Structure formats: C-alpha cells, structure tokens
Amino acid sequence: MKASSHSKTSSxxxxxxxxxxxxxxxxxxxxxxxxxxxxxxxxDNTAPKLNVAMIGLGGQGLARxxxxxxxxxxxxxxxxxxxxxxELARTATGEELGNPSIHTDFHKMxxxxxxxxxxxxxxxxxxxxxxxQAAFAAHKHIFCEKPLAHTISEVRxxxxxxxxxxxxxxxxxxxxxLNTMRRGIELIQAGAxxxxxxxxxWVAKSGSFKPGQAALVGxxxxxxxxxxxxxxxxxxxxxxxxxxxHPKAWRAWxxxxxxxxxDWGCHGLNLPFRALKLNAPTEIEADVQGxxxxxxxxxxxxxxxxxARGDLPPVTLWWYDGGRLPSEDVVPKSVVDLFGEIPRDxxxxxxxxxxxxxxxxxxxxxxxxAGEPALTGLADHQATQSIxxxxxxxxxxxxxxxxxxxxxxxPYSNFEIGGQLTEIVLAGVVALRAGKKLEWDxxxxxxxxxxxxAKFIHAKYRSGWA
Numbered sequence: 068m069k070a071s072s073h074s075k076t077s078s079x080x081x082x083x084x085x086x087x088x089x090x091x092x093x094x095x096x097x098x099x100x101x102x103x104x105x106x107x108x109x110x111d112n113t114a115p116k117l118n119v120a121m122i123g124l125g126g127q128g129l130a131r132x133x134x135x136x137x138x139x140x141x142x143x144x145x146x147x148x149x150x151x152x153x154e155l156a157r158t159a160t161g162e163e164l165g166n167p168s169i170h171t172d173f174h175k176m177x178x179x180x181x182x183x184x185x186x187x188x189x190x191x192x193x194x195x196x197x198x199x200q201a202a203f204a205a206h207k208h209i210f211c212e213k214p215l216a217h218t219i220s221e222v223r224x225x226x227x228x229x230x231x232x233x234x235x236x237x238x239x240x241x242x243x244x245l246n247t248m249r250r251g252i253e254l255i256q257a258g259a260x261x262x263x264x265x266x267x268x269w270v271a272k273s274g275s276f277k278p279g280q281a282a283l284v285g286x287x288x289x290x291x292x293x294x295x296x297x298x299x300x301x302x303x304x305x306x307x308x309x310x311x312x313h314p315k316a317w318r319a320w321x322x323x324x325x326x327x328x329x330d331w332g333c334h335g336l337n338l339p340f341r342a343l344k345l346n347a348p349t350e351i352e353a354d355v356q357g358x359x360x361x362x363x364x365x366x367x368x369x370x371x372x373x374x375a376r377g378d379l380p381p382v383t384l385w386w387y388d389g390g391r392l393p394s395e396d397v398v399p400k401s402v403v404d405l406f407g408e409i410p411r412d413x414x415x416x417x418x419x420x421x422x423x424x425x426x427x428x429x430x431x432x433x434x435x436x437a438g439e440p441a442l443t444g445l446a447d448h449q450a451t452q453s454i455x456x457x458x459x460x461x462x463x464x465x466x467x468x469x470x471x472x473x474x475x476x477x478p479y480s481n482f483e484i485g486g487q488l489t490e491i492v493l494a495g496v497v498a499l500r501a502g503k504k505l506e507w508d509x510x511x512x513x514x515x516x517x518x519x520x521a522k523f524i525h526a527k528y529r530s531g532w533a
Contacts, residue, residue: 117208117472118184120144122173122198124152125314126275127212128189131239132156134465135187136163144180146170149313150292171294173198177205184208185472189239191317192324193302196221196526203228208472210465212239213333214325215482215489219497219512220525222489229482237468237478238485240333242428244464248338250445250456251416251423251431255342257454259434261419262380263343267397268335269387270327270427271411276319278326278389279357279365283308301528319362321523325496326363327388332492333485335386335427338414340488343382347509348491349374351498356389359502366391369495386495399424401435401442497523 119140121132124147136142144167147153153169170176177183185208188198196216202209203225215238216222229236242248255263272278286306289295295307302322310316318324339345348371356366369386387393398409402424414430416423421436423445433442436450445451461467461479468478490509497514498505500523505514514520 116141118143120186122146122188123190124156131187138466138469142167144168146173146176148294148297192217208235210237214329218526219493222486226486235472236482238480241464243480244461248430249458252342260421263418265417266339266384267393267415270331272390275315278363280362282361283311301532328495338430352504353498365389
C-alpha cells in the first residue's frame with residue numbers, strides 16, 4: 068500500500084471592527100499567550116535529533132513538517148503519492164529540510180529507512196489506520212493527524228495496538244497542549260462552575276470542501292506525477308475528477324473523510340470529553356439540511372446523550388456546523404456582547420454555578436459565574452486562583468511528542484485517550500449517515516436499533532489493499 072497527502076466579503080470598516088474585537092477578546096482572555104498557548108520553542112540542538120519521516124504532505128502535512136523542523140526533528144524521508152506535494156514541501160521549507168529521501172510507498176519507506184525513529188501521518192482520513200498499523204509493525208513512534216482513523220473499528224484496533232506498546236503516540240488535536248485547555252479542565256473538574264449537564268459546540272463552515280454534493284460524474288485526465296490508484300488505496304475506487312477529491316476536497320466524501328464532524332470534532336469535543344470524563348454516548352441523533360448523500364451534508368446538528376459517570380451527572384452535548392448555531396437563548400448575552408454577535412465558533416460548558424466559553428481549539432478562555440455581569444479571562448478570575456494545577460504544562464503539542472519519543476513519558480493525547488475521543492466523534496458521523504436516532508453501544512461498536520449502521524462502523528478495504 069501507498070499513501071498520499073491529503074463569509075462575507077468584508078469592507079475595510081468591518082475588518083477594522085473585527086480587528087478591534089480580536090484585540091478586545093485577546094486582552095480579556097489574558098493576552099496572546101492565553102489565546103495561542105505557550106510559544107513553540109526550538110528543541111535543544113545539543114540533544115540527539117529524532118529521525119522522522121512524513122507520510123502525506125498536503126495542507127496539514129506541510130504544517131506538521133514545518134512544526135517538526137522547528138521542534139528540532141531530523142526529517143529523513145518524505146512520502147506522498149503526488150510529486151507536486153513533495154515539491155511544494157521542499158520549496159516551503161528550503162534549506163531547513165535538509166536532503167530527505169523521497170518515497171511514494173510508505174511500506175517500502177519503512178523498510179528502506181534503517182535509521183528511522185518515528186513517522187508523522189497527515190494523509191486523507193482513509194489512509195490513517197493503514198499507515199499507523201504499518202508504523203506499529205515497524206516499531207516506529209507515531210504522530211497521526213485527527214481523526215485517528217476513518218472508521219470506529221479501525222480506531223479500536225489502533226487503541227489495542229497502542230496499549231502496552233513501547234511506541235509513543237500522539238493524536239493531532241493540537242489544542243490539547245494549550246494552557247487554556249488544560250486550565251479549563253482543571254477548573255471544571257474542581258467544580259468551579261458546578262455540575263455540568265449541557266454542552267454546546269459549534270464550528271464555522273469549512274472552507275476546504277463543499278458539503279451536500281451529489282456523486283461526481285465523469286472522469287478527467289490524471290495529472291502527471293499523481294499516482295491516482297495509490298491515492299485511492301483501500302477506499303472504493305472513484306475516477307479522478309479535477310478539484311473533485313484531491314487535494315483538500317476529499318473531506319466532503321464519506322469514502323475518504325467525515326466532513327466537519329471528523330475534521331473538527333477532535334478539537335471541539337476535546338475539552339468536554341476530558342473535563343467531564345465522557346465515555347461512549349448512549350444515544351445520538353442528527354438532523355441536517357437537505358438530503359443524505361455520499362457526501363457530508365449541509366447544516367448539521369447532532370445531539371449526543373451521555374449517561375451519569377460515578378458522581379458526575381448525565382450530559383447532553385450539542386454539535387453544530389455548516390452555518391448552524393445554537394439559539395440566542397442558549398449563548399449568554401455577555402458572549403454575544405463581546406463579539407457583537409453569536410461567535411462563529413465556540414465551546415460553551417454550562418454548569419450550576421456558571422459557564423466557561425472558548426474557541427474549539429482553545430478550550431476555556433473565559434469564565435462567568437452566576438450573578439456576575441460580564442466574562443472574565445480564565446486566568447484572572449479571583450474564584451479560580453486557589454484551584455491548583457494538576458496537569459503538566461508543555462512547550463507545544465508536537466514538542467511534547469518528540470520529547471516523549473526521545474526521553475520517555477506519555478503524551479497527553481496518546482492513541483488510547485485520543486482514540487476514545489475519536490470514537491465519540493465518528494459515532495456522530497455514523498448517526499449522520501444512518502439518518503436516524505441511534506441507541507448506541509460504544510463498547511460493542513454498534514447501534515442497538517439499526518443493524519444496517521454496521522457498514523459505517525467497520526472498515527471494508529478494496530480488494531488487494533487490505
């Protein structure tokens with residue numbers, strides 16, 4: 068097998084207003100450090116470098132390549148089935164890249180690179196699990212972009228492989244490393260906003276793909292340097308269509324990705340999953356605008372119900388994307404006042420004593436307790452000062468993984484934790500595709516009231532690519 072990479076028109080006045088709002092939000096949240104987390108620091112150049120290979124060099128792959136170089140990794144190999152992606156990566160990184168070997172088949176690469184320590188996987192979703200399984204078999208450390216895999220059954224297999232393995236793993240939900248994410252988890256678990264029973268998560272319409280499409284018809288010539296059959300790999304075969312699947316547009320199609328839910332779910336659900344110790348949902352119901360097709364729909368809303376967990380009460384979590392937002396009576400007035408409207412993205416954790424709000428990547432940026440007139444930056448609220456830090460702080464998500472590969476330790480979003488989160492996210496995609504309310508058995512990986520949903524849960528590879 069081989070692998071591949073993967074609004075409004077604003078006037079100058081509205082751009083100025085947006086810039087002012089950004090400055091205002093940044094200041095209230097505690098400044099740039101609170102919004103962006105700790106500055107990514109270059110690794111100690113005196114330490115032995117980690118020898119890393121890139122599998123997939125599309126948008127996310129290029130970003131991870133640059134990040135790994137900044138963290139001090141030695142890039143020994145690049146693997147992609149599109150020659151253009153490799154050339155773009157070389158141009159974008161220049162002399163910092165060095166002189167890595169070039170491959171189109173990650174199996175051959177894993178055999179050929181004798182000094183390889185680790186791989187970074189940033190392919191389209193349908194290639195995540197095959198590439199990770201090959202890396203496990205070769206005993207290489209793994210950083211894999213989110214979602215961890217394309218189907219729930221693949222995620223479960225990767226979790227099993229990771230359990231007890233000496234392979235260091237990390238899921239690419241980068242917000243896990245931010246101070247606002249980890250502090251939000253600490254405060255919520257310490258009871259700062261009381262028991263949480265309701266969560267709302269919403270993300271803006273993705274700009275990387277077009278939702279709600281009918282199946283593509285026809286075929287275009289395959290560009291020189293693109294190994295199309297190898298790009299398709301284990302997925303059902305589709306003829307090449309210019310701008311139809313590769314690059315970026317693949318995320319719209321269920322055969323290759325899972326739309327905004329799979330793309331952003333591991334970011335937006337990260338805080339509630341961790342802070343509320345969520346396990347598998349018991350019921351999932353999705354509603355969409357338009358028909359259910361082979362592509363991700365327009366205007367998505369999904370409800371996840373979670374049972375009580377020890378002393379923690381049941382939770383209802385709402386997900387929105389494609390332009391849908393929670394209603395005005397859900398989003399607190401103080402949040403709307405801060406942004407001048409319901410913000411385009413958000414994670415709203417509502418408890419008995421108050422709420423926290425933040426962007427999907429960030430975790431909790433703001434807190435407001437009952438009776439207070441306005442939001443307060445998470446780090447500045449007087450009532451939270453006595454709550455101790457219980458989670459380590461790190462230099463960055465990639466750096467945390469590289470440090471663990473070199474010096475030991477378990478990254479915060481390792482495949483066991485990241486896999487649990489991904490299973491919840493992909494269960495939402497299953498509900499979208501099934502088109503009905505599902506009674507969900509998470510441990511059994513099944514919808515108790517819909518046997519037909521199994522085809523969306525278990526991977527079925529194209530003949531010759533298993």
